[in-house]
Amino acid sequence: MSKVTVVGAGNVGATCANVLAFNEVADEVVMLDVKEGVSEGKAMDMMQTAQLLGFDTTLVGCTNDYAQTADSDVVVITSGIPRKPGMTREELIGVNAGIVKSVAQNVLKFSPNAIIVVISNPMDTMTYLALKSLGLPKNRIIGMGGALDSSRFKYFLSQALGCNANEVEGMVIGGHGDTTMIPLTRFATYKGLPVSNFLSAEKLEEVAKSTMVGGATLTGLLGTSAWYAPGAAGAFVVESIIHNQKKMVPCSVALDGEYGQSDICCGVPVILGRNGIEEIVELPLDAAEKAAFEASAAAVRTVNGALKEVGAL
Numbered sequence: 001m002s003k004v005t006v007v008g009a010g011n012v013g014a015t016c017a018n019v020l021a022f023n024e025v026a027d028e029v030v031m032l033d034v035k036e037g038v039s040e041g042k043a044m045d046m047m048q049t050a051q052l053l054g055f056d057t058t059l060v061g062c063t064n065d066y067a068q069t070a071d072s073d074v075v076v077i078t079s080g081i082p083r084k085p086g087m088t089r090e091e092l093i094g095v096n097a098g099i100v101k102s103v104a105q106n107v108l109k110f111s112p113n114a115i116i117v118v119i120s121n122p123m124d125t126m127t128y129l130a131l132k133s134l135g136l137p138k139n140r141i142i143g144m145g146g147a148l149d150s151s152r153f154k155y156f157l158s159q160a161l162g163c164n165a166n167e168v169e170g171m172v173i174g175g176h177g178d179t180t181m182i183p184l185t186r187f188a189t190y191k192g193l194p195v196s197n198f199l200s201a202e203k204l205e206e207v208a209k210s211t212m213v214g215g216a217t218l219t220g221l222l223g224t225s226a227w228y229a230p231g232a233a234g235a236f237v238v239e240s241i242i243h244n245q246k247k248m249v250p251c252s253v254a255l256d257g258e259y260g261q262s263d264i265c266c267g268v269p270v271i272l273g274r275n276g277i278e279e280i281v282e283l284p285l286d287a288a289e290k291a292a293f294e295a296s297a298a299a300v301r302t303v304n305g306a307l308k309e310v311g312a313l
């Protein structure tokens with residue numbers, strides 16, 4: 001019997017729960033929100049698709065009732081406020097820090113062994129806050145950002161190559177911010193060959209830039225931050241954990257000397273399995289990529305500094 005809780009049944013949380021159920025990732029998926037009746041309504045709506053879509057996962061919705069989340073294997077935290085047009089992820093810090101910390105403390109009362117997947121922004125800083133304030137081993141605190149950014153990278157690469165996104169491999173590491181993420185063009189492949197065999201340096205630069213502002217582009221179009229890909233990326237991370245798939249996925253994790261960094265959560269490739277982070281994979285970065293990672297980590301560290309200013313740490 002496997003159970004996943006998604007806290008925050010807004011755009012990202014509800015999409016994540018929907019994908020988890022549709023793909024039968026867990027036997028039970030609980031959605032919890034502070035908005036009276038919203039989780040219950042969304043759970044019932046989704047359950048009414050079960051026969052149409054052919055899934056057997058049970059969805060449960062509740063309003064702030066943490067007892068219903070008891071014994072979850074994985075808890076996904078999406079609660080908080082999303083970005084508005086023109087707003088940076090970092091500006092969200094004051095509000096979301098309070099929400100993420102209290103939510104995580106509450107879920108752990110009922111699911112002391114749960115693996116925590118943080119999605120709320122600014123995600124690297126919220127993951128660091130969870131790491132510092134919950135006292136859990138670092139393999140159980142995972143920030144989701146790289147799975148989404150990598151999926152966007154593969155989308156833009158596939159658009160440039162004129163192929164299906166599933167034919168492309170690519171990863172984005174570093175902080176989950178418009179200026180801090182690092183699309184690893186040098187490691188990206190199409191049909192097993194470096195993408196530089198098929199695309200010019202200028203085109204690859206364009207792809208990397210589109211990836212980096214991918215979230216902001218959608219926020220501009222939608223008036224709020226995107227949810228289909230973020231929700232699906234959250235479910236992708238959860239699936240690798242619950243089904244012990246050992247997939248390599250870039251996630252924001254506590255670094256302890258890896259990539260030359262410590263006392264920070266930042267995006268690097270990790271192997272995700274039943275224990276959460278099974279392993280951190282160290283890529284052989286070249287000098288430019290190393291410098292980009294250092295700059296990215298420095299930017300994340302600056303935002304982390306605000307946690308003390310708002311009294312969250």
Ligand SMILES: NC(=O)c1ccc[n+]([C@@H]2O[C@H](COP(=O)([O-])OP(=O)(O)OC[C@H]3O[C@@H](n4cnc5c(N)ncnc54)[C@H](O)[C@@H]3O)[C@@H](O)[C@H]2O)c1
Nearest residue numbers: 008010011012033034079080081082119120121123145230
């Ligand atoms: N890491 C990523 O890749 C990524 C991608 C997209 C969005 N996000 C972030 O995810 C978060 C959610 O985005 P969204 O678009 O779903 O927002 P949303 O406003 O649609 O949903 C957020 C939900 O959280 C609920 N909530 C607020 N406080 C709560 C609490 N204390 N307990 C339980 N629920 C609570 C709200 O009622 C709301 O339903 C935002 O912080 C957003 O910036 C992250």
